[in-house]
Amino acid sequence: MLSIAHLAAQRGDRPLFSELSLTLNAGDCVHLRGENGVGKTTLLKLLAGLTQPQHGEIRWGEQNIATLGDEYYAQLHYLGHKDALKDLLSPFDNLHLAAKLAGNPLDEAAILQALSRVGLARQCDLPVRSLSQGQKKRAALARLLATSRPLWLLDEPFVALDTKAQEQLGGWISEHCANGGIAIFTSHQILPKAIPSITELTLSVKK
Template sequence: MTNKGLSASDLTISRAEHVLLEGAELELAPSTITYLYGENGAGKTSLMRCLSGLLQADSGKIHWNGQLITSLDSDYFQDLIFLAHALSMKAELTIFENLSFYARLRGVKDPKPLIDKATTELGIGQLQNRRFAELSAGQQHKVALCRLVIEPAKIWILDEPFVNLDKGTRHWLAELIQQFARQGGTVLFTSHHEIEELAIDQRIGIEH
């Protein structure tokens, strides 16, 4: 199937009876990087959760490659990686055990080489056997970023992926995102500041 990207039409999202978005239209094409910006509370995270299937919209439709993401024929959730503020890791498991779990869910039979590569590039290779709960906040964030290396996907939805990263890791992530887009991937990310290292194709602003 030809990759047509992600689209949303007539999308309305509310929270606690407060309308965050009304009648929104969105087009995220393959091989593009989209920067989603807006003030805190404007609805950026709610929009991302809705696009990721974690939040039900009040109305509207979301399509991936021309099919509703809720269709039984859609491969959307197998094609998607959503990285949120909540890192979705098991505190009692090690780095290796957490990343192996996600990789095997995607059909990666031998995730060790990919985990070795990602953790080494991010400077946490020596911590693979450390429990997630024992890591610093910065190290935990790096573990979550490893998912972008070890899991096959076609679309990344990333909520504040650059927050609290050192300069070297920022450059690493920016290059990874651009490489993913060059290979046909679709990227949507939020940031409180525009990322100079990224060649952004589309900017979408959300206002209160």
């Protein structure tokens, strides 16, 4: 269970949101919405433990995520705007390295299977810098499939994907939640049909 209580954030001098409270249980899927600059990425980064809230707290189960530390990071996949890929490495080596650094080393078969599911079987050994934007996004998404983690925090995951890949990703999110995972994602796009029944959380500009 992920719970947020009385959360407030500001960037620079600008308050973004305050008194944000929410509880998410196994199977919940949240579409985080709002205008550009309202604070969606900021909220996802807070939930990923990458930045600290101005006020309030975030709990995983019964414990504050700040006290859980690595134990919490091992529960989540955070996919940011930047795909966190090393340009000179291949999708295969990126996935191998990311899994190793995260403490969940993967064998060759598991890496190839994940890359094949995201449609990169033929590109798995090419340097990432030579891939298209959509292929880079697919390489980043392979992390979700390669290692099972209950919490997915996805910032604009559909951007750069073609229609078929958007539907596939919608299916993976749906499957993840049906299996008891929690997903929170931002998107300004029309959502694929495969997305499960979702909760909409709309942030609004603070006056």
